[in-house]
Amino acid sequence: MDYHTEPLETYNWGKEMRLKHLQAPLKAREEGKLLVVGNMNFPKEMVAAVGDFVYLAGEPWSVAASREGQPDSLAKQFLEEVERRGFQRDMCSYMRLYWGSMYLNKSPWGGYPKPDIVTFQADCDSRGKWYQAVKEHLGVPWYCVEGDFHRIDGTLTPKEHAIRYLMDQYEEFIQWITKHTGRPYREDVLTEALANAYRSRAYWGEVMQLQSHIPAPLDYKLLLPFYMAIEWYPYEEECVRMLQSLRDEVKYRIANGITPVPNEKRRVTHEGLAPWYALYLFSYVRERGVTVLGGAHNLAFISPVQKLRPDGSFHPEDPVDWDAVPKTKEEGLRFRAMHQFLVEKLTLDTKVRLMYTKGMVDYWKANGVIFMMDRGCEFFNIGQPEVRAGIQRAGVPTMVYETNRVDAGEWDWTHIQDNTDAFLESLGIPATIKAR
Numbered sequence: 001m002d003y004h005t006e007p008l009e010t011y012n013w014g015k016e017m018r019l020k021h022l023q024a025p026l027k028a029r030e031e032g033k034l035l036v037v038g039n040m041n042f043p044k045e046m047v048a049a050v051g052d053f054v055y056l057a058g059e060p061w062s063v064a065a066s067r068e069g070q071p072d073s074l075a076k077q078f079l080e081e082v083e084r085r086g087f088q089r090d091m092c093s094y095m096r097l098y099w100g101s102m103y104l105n106k107s108p109w110g111g112y113p114k115p116d117i118v119t120f121q122a123d124c125d126s127r128g129k130w131y132q133a134v135k136e137h138l139g140v141p142w143y144c145v146e147g148d149f150h151r152i153d154g155t156l157t158p159k160e161h162a163i164r165y166l167m168d169q170y171e172e173f174i175q176w177i178t179k180h181t182g183r184p185y186r187e188d189v190l191t192e193a194l195a196n197a198y199r200s201r202a203y204w205g206e207v208m209q210l211q212s213h214i215p216a217p218l219d220y221k222l223l224l225p226f227y228m229a230i231e232w233y234p235y236e237e238e239c240v241r242m243l244q245s246l247r248d249e250v251k252y253r254i255a256n257g258i259t260p261v262p263n264e265k266r267r268v269t270h271e272g273l274a275p276w277y278a279l280y281l282f283s284y285v286r287e288r289g290v291t292v293l294g295g296a297h298n299l300a301f302i303s304p305v306q307k308l309r310p311d312g313s314f315h316p317e318d319p320v321d322w323d324a325v326p327k328t329k330e331e332g333l334r335f336r337a338m339h340q341f342l343v344e345k346l347t348l349d350t351k352v353r354l355m356y357t358k359g360m361v362d363y364w365k366a367n368g369v370i371f372m373m374d375r376g377c378e379f380f381n382i383g384q385p386e387v388r389a390g391i392q393r394a395g396v397p398t399m400v401y402e403t404n405r406v407d408a409g410e411w412d413w414t415h416i417q418d419n420t421d422a423f424l425e426s427l428g429i430p431a432t433i434k435a436r
Contacts, residue, residue: 003215003257003258003259003262003264004257004258004259004262005258005259005260005261005262006253006258008218008222008249008253008260009249010226010242010245010246010249011222011225013242013245014225014226014229014242014246015225017225017229017233017238017239017242018060018225018228018229018232021055021057021060021232021233022060022061022064022108022109023109024054025037025054025056025113025115026107026109026110026111026113028053028054028113029113032052033052033053033054034047034050034051034052034053034054034116034117034181034183035053035054035056035113035114035115035116035117036053036054036055036056036115036116036117036118036119037055037056037057037058037115037117037118037119037131037134038055038056038057038058038118038119038120038121038131039057039058039059039120039121039127039130039131040057040058040059040060040228040231040232041121041123041231041340041343042055042057042119042120042121042145043121043145043170043173043336043340044233044235045190045193045194045197045235045332045336046170046173046174046177046190047119047177048189048190048193048235049174049177049178049185049186049187049189049190049193050174050177050178050181050183050184050185050186051183051184051186051189055232055233056113056115057231057232058094058095058098058130058131059094060228060232061097061098061101061107062093062094062095062097062098062101062406063094063228063276063406064107064108065078065097065100065101065107065108065406066097066276066277066406066407066408067276067277067279074106074108075097075277075406075407075408077100077104077106078096078097078099078100078101078104078106079093079096079097079100079407079409080100081099081100081103081104082096082097082099082100082103085103087099089376089407089409090375090376091126091376092126092130092376092377093374093376093377093404093405093406093407093410094126094130094405094406095126095127095129095130096376096407097406097407098130098134099130099133099134102134102137102138103137114138114140115134115138115140116140116181117140117141117142117143117177117180117181118131118134118135118138118140118141118142118143119131119142119143119144119145119173120142120144120145121144121145121147121340122144122145122146122147123147123340123343123344123347123379124377124378124379125378125379126377126379128144131144141180143173143176143177145166145169145170145173146165146169147340147344148162148163148165148166148337148340148341148344150162150341150344150345150348150349152348152349152350152351153312153349153351154349154351154352154355155311155312155313155352156303156308156312156313156314156342156345156352157308157311157312158308158338158341158342162341163334163337163338163341164337166336166337166340166341167333167334167337170333170336170337171333174190187329190329190332191326191327191328191329191332193235193332194235194326194329194331194332194333194335194336195325195326195327195332196234196235196236196237196239196240197234197235197332197335197336197339198305198324198325198326198332198335199240199243199244199325200229200230200234200235200239200240200243201230201234201301201302201304201305201339202305202320202321202322202325203240203243203244203246203247204226204230204243204301204302205301205302205305205306205320206247206320207226207243207246207247207250208294208298208299208301208302208316209302209316209317209363210247210250210251210254211293211294211364212316212317212363212364212365213254214264214267214365215257215259215261215262215264215291216259216260216261216264216267216291216293216364217250217253217254217258217259218250218253218260219260219261219282219286219291219292219293220270220274220282220292220293220294220295221260221279221282221283221286221292222260223294223298224274224279226242226243226246227297227298229242229243230243230301259291260286260291261286261289261290261291263289264289264290264291265288265289265290265428265429266289266290266291266367266368266424266427266428266429267290267291267293267364267365267366267367268285268290268291268292268293268366268367268368268369268370268427269292269293269294269295269296269357269360269361269364269366269368269369269370270282270292270294270295270369270370270372271295271296271297271357271369271370271371271372271384271387271388272295272297272371272372272373272374272380272384273297273372273374273380273405274372274405275372275403275404275405275411276405276406277406277408277411278403278408278411278413281416281420284417284420285420285424288424288429289429290424290427290429292370293364293366294360294364295360296346296353296356296357296360297346297380299316299356299360300342300343300346300356301339301343302316302320303342304335304338304339304342304343305320305321305324306318306319306320306321307321307324313355314352314355314356314359315359315363316359316360316363316364317363347379347380347382347383348382349383350382350383350386350387353383353387354383354386354387354390354391357369357387357390357391358390358391358394361391361394361396366396367396367397367427368396368397368398368399368423368426368427369388369391369396369397369398369399370398370399370400370401370423371384371387371388371398371399371400371401372400372401372402372403373400373401373402373403374402374403374404374405375402375403375404375410376404376405376407376410377405388400397423397426397427398423399419399420399422399423400419401415401416401419401420403416
């Protein structure tokens with residue numbers, strides 16, 4: 001079959017929806033909507049239970065300041081302001097950029113919108129202090145959902161007490177936000193929001209499984225707006241429709257031989273989140289006939305919507321369990337707690353991370369793995385060297401580079417380009433040095 005490339009139509013939908021959500025906080029108050037800020041993976045479905053709201057997620061807000069076609073000076077201003085206040089550069093760059101936006105009352109679209117409520121899911125050290133500082137600076141009420149309990153056993157087998165602990169906190173948060181807003185609580189809205197969150201992840205899971213096709217229907221850059229949607233607004237019906245459309249378009253691309261890399265020679269995965277200001281790294285690899293398929297963080301959304309195997313092992317080819325879409329509040333809260341448990345397990349249990357990464361390499365038929373070490377994120381770096389060693393023992397070539405996700409001051413393209421060329425040569429791709 002002859003392969004060719006065509007634009008991904010759903011990609012524009014993803015970009016438009018992301019932009020809409022980034023700009024919505026600036027209009028929330030005048031539209032009479034509740035404005036809530038917090039980290040991206042906070043269980044926002046619980047906020048939906050009290051009516052019309054806008055959620056300002058900190059990580060995408062920082063990404064917008066660091067790239068999105070804005071002058072480099074905007075991110076530079078934010079980071080310098082935070083340093084001026086005595087904070088160190090080795091702290092989370094998402095957090096520092098967000099704080100800078102808040103302290104200077106600036107954003108890519110004007111000012112920084114003051115929220116009604118601050119929330120966060122405490123699944124890493126930075127996020128707790130991040131939103132505590134927001135709460136203290138703005139003087140607004142806040143709520144923390146604590147992380148759950150894990151046993152580092154190399155399996156995904158859930159512990160009932162851990163799941164119940166999260167579910168109880170969700171119930172308490174619903175009572176708390178009802179009290180602080182004075183709004184009535186609607187269980188039917190909550191249940192549907194939780195069901196939508198499940199459906200969104202289920203469609204995404206099917207897209208991830210379709211990435212195993214040769215040539216790949218999508219690559220890392222095409223996945224980015226949808227990956228953010230899964231974390232940011234999966235509870236919305238529009239997000240469900242968008243991801244269903246993406247799944248259907250991917251099937252169409254496979255049936256018609258459409259791929260972003262029509263001369264696909266090799267396939268690799270990327271462990272760690274993208275350097276948002278330097279996405280040309282992925283274009284550079286693509287130009288050499290190499291597809292970056294995605295990473296274990298992309299697969300993190302699959303296991304909560306699959307039937308877990310009795311031994312607690314993860315297999316990316318296991319089908320999505322569409323029969324388990326939540327139909328009651330109890331089912332929905334349990335699903336959301338399971339999702340949080342499994343995502344944290346993937347990060348905190350190195351054996352589980354290796355199981356995901358190795359399973360992904362095998363299922364996606366990848367020829368190598370690129371590891372990104374973030375100088376400001378201990379959470380994502382947990383176990384990365386051990387996972388890399390495990391992948392190397394399996395005979396798979398690897399590459400590692402260091403940088404910072406949204407602080408371009410930590411980016412050294414000359415060094416990273418040399419690393420990338422050497423890695424691609426190990427895969428049999430001749431070097432073609434290009435200046436940037």
